[in-house]
Structure formats: structure tokens, C-alpha cells
Amino acid sequence: MNNAPQIQAVIFDWAGTIVDFGSFAPTSIFVEAFKQGFDFSISLEEARVPMGLGKWDHIKAVGKLDSVDQRWNQCFGRSMNDDDVDRIYEMFMPLQKAKVSDHAEPILNAIDVVDALKDKGIKIGSCSGYPREVMDVLIPVAADYGYKPDCIVATDDLPQGGRPAPFMALKNVIELGVTNVAACIKVDDAVPGIDEGHNAGMWTVGLLLSGNEAGLTFEEYQAADETTLSVAREKARKVMQKATPHYLIDTISDLPQVIEDIERRLAAGERP
Template sequence: MKQVQAVIFDLAGTVVDFGSFAPTTIFVEAFRRGFDFDITLAEARVPMGLGKWDHIKAVGELPEVAARWQSQFNRAMTITDIDTIYRTFMPLQIAKVADHAELIPQTERVVSELRSQLIKIGACTGYPRAVLDALLPALTANGFTPDCILATDDLAAGGRPGPYMALKNVIELCIDDVKTCVKIDDSVPGIMEGKNAGMWTVALLLSGNEAGMTLAQYEKADLTTLKKVRQRAQEAFQASKPDYMIDTIADLPRVIHEINGRLLQGERPS
């Protein structure tokens, strides 16, 4: 009988860093330090999930950002500019990433429940390896120890939305059927990564980038506020067509149970 064999987790906004603030705030700072150029936190969030160099490039291509850059510098952003911002970003992110390593509530319980079902735990991230290596000790200390974890620059083929990190997890975890794998992520490129790999995909609506709330804001929000934020996040994910959309990782076990039932019926990911 085919049942879920592995879950491949994203990191920021999925299992750590409620609201995905570690990368977004550093992008704002890197643009400012590199060129005395301001972007908003909302603009920094738009391409979330991509590798960080590609993320900087995508922010620079946003029409409103490109127009302000042209106005300030009398030219378009260049590859050299992107390289400069990336070089500024890296030490800032390495220094700060461990400050955002607190696990999202219920992560340990959910992972323990998955392991009790003999489900393997994989992970991948839009962080480059140097940033991931700075984060790993804090991840381990806080109780998240996946069986495999990959950074966006670990593979020559590249990162999201390509399937490569997800499929490398499949290989390293010795999974014999990709359709028994689940990819869970708070970003559209992360969902597309899972879909391109042929996995079930689960989008997170309230703990990650699309909602952009701190844990305190989430816990204090009333039902009306949560409904509005949830609807906004659902609209953001709509084009990527995830198989499931849930609020946080706490809701994952019921999804795994449903996927197991669908696998028994011979269904495949959408």
C-alpha cells in the first residue's frame, strides 16, 4: 500500500521564523547599505522563496522599484548592482539568521507524529549554504533535525521554482515513489518546486511570507482579521494551485491522513 513516505519542509515561515522576517528585513537593509536605496518590506516579500541572488534581481525588476531606481541613478539596475547588494546581504543574513530560529508552534509535535508513522523528514531553503550553516546549530538546539536538508546553492542545477532540491531530498532519503512525498512551503516558488517535482503540495497561509504577521500579531488577531489575511494569502497562492492550503504546520497531520486515503484510492498529486 502506498502511503506518505516523506515530507519536505521549507524553513523560514514554515518551521521557523513565524512571518518569515529574517530574510525580508535583511533585504531592506542590504539595499539601503549597498546603494542608499529604499525598498519596503512588502516589496522585499514579493519574490520570497527564490534563491537570494535571484530574489534581489526580482525585487529590482518590480515596476515600482525599477522606476525609483531609474529616477535615483538615471539608469536601470545592472548585474553588477545585484552582485553588490548580494555581497552586502550575505554577511548581514549570516549574522542575523540564528536570531530568527525559534520553531513555529507545534512544529516539534507534528514532526514527532510524522516520525511515529515512519515518515522521513526532508528540508530545503532559499537560503544559500553559508546562511544555512549559520542557522543549523540553532535549528538543532531548538529541536528540528531533518534527515536531509539542502540550500539553494548546493546543486548546480539551481533552486526554486525548479524541482532539484526537492528531488535531491528524494534521492538522499531513499524514497521510491515521488508521489508519496509532500512539499510544504509558505511561498509560491516553494509550492511550484514541489509541483515540478511531482509531489503533493501544501501551502501555508498564516505563518509565513504571504501573511507577514509576527507570532504575537497572529495570536492576538481576531477571527475577522485572520479571515481577511487568510483570503489574501489564498489569492496569492491561487495560480500555483497547491493541493492543500492550511494555516500553519499545526494543521499538517490531518492533511497527511487525507493524502494517505487518496493514495489508497490510486490518486496522484494535481
């Protein structure tokens, strides 16, 4: 009997999925970059809306939010343009590089879950909305915590661009030697990352409580009663369901049960 796993690879997002509970490293820096670049204030909630996109595209998307665009027009008499995005991005990059290592601690049980997958012979891929120069800061710090994926793709590694297109996920497929995208799982805490997985032909798993949409700190998560968690879970679910992930779970701690179910479905001949 062949006991080899049906699943060949799991491809993880970084912030809000494996590291940085609540995805605070990028969102707080967006707020600061707008302030430094133009003395313009955005809220943490506004900064979170386009999460999952590459960071330049994220800044542009924040500028297109009705609430932000209205205030920007009040301040500057016009909507934000690409030169403005460039200026904010120039502010964002050194701030992000300086702060990202402060948010590199793995989310609860992430290392145990990843190591168990490796023990089953499953490859560990990863991709991020962070550009390569930020990833080059984050990667060694995460490695010191014990997180060492087999492949890492940054949002600017490919000329085709990042999410929601499938290119970063498919770059993982190529680098990991995966022979069937239907034997891959994409795990993410934001809609563009789930769309990326769908577009790549993979199973998709959305995370509700550790990521961007719930926006809880780890301390808030630990202290929360079930009513508080339920409200946060449903808030995130309303957003994440727009991408129709195959599974929605609270955190990576719940992934092993999903792995078992997908392996059962693959054995039965199902595809994503």
C-alpha cells in the same frame, strides 16, 4: 494487514514554514542590504514579493518590480544590473548570517508535528532559499530547539539552481531513498516552493498564516481576532492559489489532517 504509511517523505521549507513565523529574517535583511549597498529604500512589502527564490535571484527580482525599477531609474538613470545585484548580495550575506539565528525558533507545534511524522516512519526532508553558508548558521540553532530533519538542501548546493525548478526537492528524494515521488509532500509558504513541489511530482501544501504572504508576526497572530485573521488568510490565499497547491492550511499545526487525507487518496490509487 500492512500498517506502513503510504507517505514516504515530507519536505519542508524553512523560514515561514518550520521556523521564523512571518518569514521576517530574510525580508528585513533585504531592506537593509539595499540601504547599505546603494542608500536605496525598498519596503518590506516589496522585499516579500519574490520570496522563495534563491537570495541572489530574489534581489534581482525585487529590482525588476515596476515600483522599484521606477525609483531606481530616478536615482541612477538606469535599471538595476547584475553588478548591482552582486553588490547588494555581498551586503546581504553577512547581515543574514548575523541575524538568521535570531529567527530560528520553531513555529507553533512544528516540532510536535515533525516528531509525529518521524514516529510513523516518514522521512523529513527540507530545502531553503537560503544559501549553504546561511544554512550552516541556522541548522545548529534549529537543532538546539529540537528540529533535526533527515536531509537539508540549500539553494546553492546544486549547479542547476533553486526554485521553482524541482532539483532541491529531488535531491531530498535521492538522499532520503524515496522510491516514489508521488509518495512525497512539499510544504511551503511561498509560490516558488509550491511550484517546486509540483515540478517534482509531489503533493503540495501551502501555508497561509505563518508565512511570507500574510506577513504577520507571531505576536500579531496571537493577538488577532477572527476578522483580522480572515483578512490575512484571504490576502495570502489570493497569492498562493496562483500555484494551485493541493491543500491550503493556516500553519503546520493543521498538517496532520492533510497527511491523513493524502494517505487516504494514495490508498485509493490517486496521484498528485
